[in-house]
Amino acid sequence: GAVVSQHPSWVICKSGTSVKIECRSLDFQATTMFWYRQFPKQSLMLMATSNEGSKATYEQGVEKDKFLINHASLTLSTLTVTSAHPEDSSFYICSARDPRSTDTQYFGPGTRLTVL
């Protein structure tokens, strides 16, 4: 299947700092990527849909200024958590839609963010 990578795997930062997470589709071009957040022992929550070359579409309740998304190329989307606070600590997972494969989404390995 298609491969999606995320970097970093795990990040620990101080409260008030910003953290950037990268999501890359390694062997296909993804015009659409998705960002999810997973709380402990819970399911995934879609945060936003990232479209290459245009503004991201955010789900209701997700702060656009807090979670900045940039999809600058067909293989890269970034999520920046600005002025992070402990409540932002979570597992962030991206996925990319593979247009070659019945639009199936392939998921990255996730990034664990811990804000002290």
Add this chain to the structure above:
Amino acid sequence: GEDVEQSLFLSVREGDSSVINCTYTDSSSTYLYWYKQEPGAGLQLLTYIFSNMDMKQDQRLTVLLNKKDKHLSLRIADTQTGDSAIYFCAETPFTGGYQKVTFGTGTKLQVIP
């Protein structure tokens, strides 16, 4: 809105079959997926089924879809300890350019040696 329900926990003995169930409410669901998440890792797509199919088999995995009852199941034959993970059911309607996927709450499968 759309809702996808799963039981939270399932425990089976190694070598037995596991059956993980899922129900959904969106009648326009077109694609239904099963994902596996191992501890600390991202999701891994196991298999998917189109809504016009009743069954799909892939090695040890069998997916059954009852569209009338909006019920999806994943059967794992000869369950191994490496199958211990959380399994997510997910569905999406085909909406062309924008595909929103709704996930279930996940079922934690524990395989006892």
